[in-house]
Amino acid sequence: MIDIKFLRENPEIVKENIRKKFQDEKLPLVDEAIRLDAEKRKAQMESEQLKAARNKLSKANGPLFGQLKKCEDEAKKAEIQAQIDANNAAVKADDERRAQLEAAQTEAAAKLQEIMYVIPNIIDPSVPIGPDDSCNVEVERFGEPVVPDFEVPHHVDIMATFDGIDKDAAGRVAGMGFYYLLGDIARLHEAVLAYARDFMIDEKGFTYVIPPFMMHGNVVKGVMSFPEMEAMMYKIEGEDLYLIGTSEHTMIGRFIDQILPEAQLPLTLTSYSPCFRKEVGSHGLEERGVYRIHQFEKQEMIVVCKPEESMIWYDKLWRNSVELFRNMEIPVRQLECCSGDLADLKVKSCDIEAWSPRQQKYFEVCSCSNLGDAQARRLGIRVKGADGKTYLAHTLNNTCVAPPRMLIAFLENHLQKDGTVTIPKCLQPYMGGKEVLVPKHK
Structure with a gap:
């Protein structure tokens, strides 16, 4: 706003x-x-x-x-x-x-x-102009995309060789858009989250937060645009409560109507939460896989800072995602979002996309956004300077890792010709020291 x-x-x-x-x-x-x-x-x-x-x-x-x-x-x-x-x-x-x-x-x-x-927020002058995501611009690649000399199966088929997924049972229990993860695949899911958490705390110095997983309607209106709200949010019947679509919502909502001392900025926070999304709109659910689903878990990055520092933090945040994925030996690229692909509150945004050896193309795994003072204006988040005057904070968010999509990238990039999946060193402590996952059947 x-x-x-x-x-x-x-x-x-x-x-x-x-x-x-x-x-x-x-x-x-x-x-x-x-x-x-x-x-x-x-x-x-x-x-x-x-x-x-x-x-x-x-x-x-x-x-x-x-x-x-x-x-x-x-x-x-x-x-x-x-x-x-x-x-x-x-x-x-x-x-x-x-x-x-x-x-x-x-x-x-x-x-x-x-x-x-x-009325949409004023976009940054550096944002490429275009009507939709087909006009997004590749900025840089990190890591060499590999095209293996064998056919890479669909990620659900890879998981199935480890008895690691049951979508049929999830469909009977909750319908389409849900899944059961089991065994090594479930453990890998948690290992990725745990590593991402420790990466953000120990290597990047962020403060770890577990936020509320529901929020009031006024917070929803404060953190997102109406089209996003309609396409994403689940409302609790008879209550002024919504399930969060990402922990960014309640992490930023935490500061509603607050005046923050300037000396405390920047606030650099990393949060874990389950996320719930209706996925209404042009993309919809993925019927077979786990790329676009109703429920998933995510590690997020949030920054509340002074206006003059927000673009500096924007660059730091997306680079954190790149570093995390490269530590897990997954090739990625940065894709600058064009004007028509930006949600109305965003000043600037980019996606981090991981390489898919199966599809031989990149797909979105992280999204980094600078929202300027839009959320702060809606929610009344102000900063008190040394001179006693107050001004609006700037807010930013970025996906650290969302394991369902990460699992797709991970399994495809670490799958070997014999059906085993290698575990990079950074994840081995979270996988009981395992260096390789061996399938139960092929």
């Missing part, structure tokens, strides 16, 4: 940003926001003027009551009383008018807020 003052003073910049995001249907909202803002401010100004006049009239009645009490001349008393009555009538009229103005102000403010929630 952008600053209304910025929109008021720079409507053409806001409109050009909307065009860059290929959301021309939102262009009329800029003028409507300016109209509602003017209406709200006019009502507020008139209300304040009436309040001042009311106070002046009420104050004027004080001496008049004193005069009335002392006055013995009936004609003069009648004159004073008439003045008091006139003042009271004016005060009443002012109160009635103020009530109307406050109602108009409240209505205009509510409509304005809804529009401001829809």
Whole structure:
């Protein structure tokens, strides 16, 4: 959400940003926001003027009551009383008018807020312009993609050789979009999470957090755009509670309506959580595999920082993901998201994609985003500087690792011709010292 003052003073910049995001249907909202803002401010100004006049009239009645009490001349008393009555009538009229103005102000403010929630954040000048993810731009590759001299099976088939997955039973229990992981595959899933946790704590110095897995509706509106909310969030029936789609939601929500001392910044946090997603929209569920599902677990990175530091942290965050994947000997690339692929709150975003030997192409495993002050503005997250003045914080998030997708990349890249799966050194302590996983059948 952008600053209304910025929109008021720079409507053409806001409109050009909307065009860059290929959301021309939102262009009329800029003028409507300016109209509602003017209406709200006019009502507020008139209300304040009436309040001042009311106070002046009420104050004027004080001496008049004193005069009335002392006055013995009936004609003069009648004159004073008439003045008091006139003042009271004016005060009443002012109160009635103020009530109307406050109602108009409240209505205009509510409509304005809804529009401001829809107008996209101003993207960074470095963001490539394009309508959708087909225009995302490869920036850099890390590690050499390998094309093996044997056919790599689908990841579910690889898991099945270890008796490591049961989607049929999950379908009977919960429907499509769920799975049971078993044995070595389940242990590998947890090993990846544990290693990612320790990597972020011990090597990157982040503070580990386990957050709430549900949140109130006002936090949902504060951390994400409405289209994202509709496509992702599960609501608890009869409660003002939603299941989180990522721990970023409650990690950022933790600071709602807070003023953070500048000396405490940056806050660098890494969090574990299960994630729950409806996956409504163009992508939908993956019927067979575990790439896009309703429930998964994830290790996340969160940063709350000063505005001038947010782009520095953006680069650090996505590089953390690259380092983590390279430690696990998985080739990856950084893909810069174009303007049309950015969610409305994002200033800049990139995906880290892992190499798939089976498909011989890259696929998304991490997403890093700089949201500028958009979430902080919605949630009221402010920073108090050394001079005593407050300003909005900047927030960033990045996937550290989401094991379902990581497992796909891991199994495909570490699968050997004989069906075994090698374990890189960084994961061996979390796998009971195993260097190789041996399938139970082929």
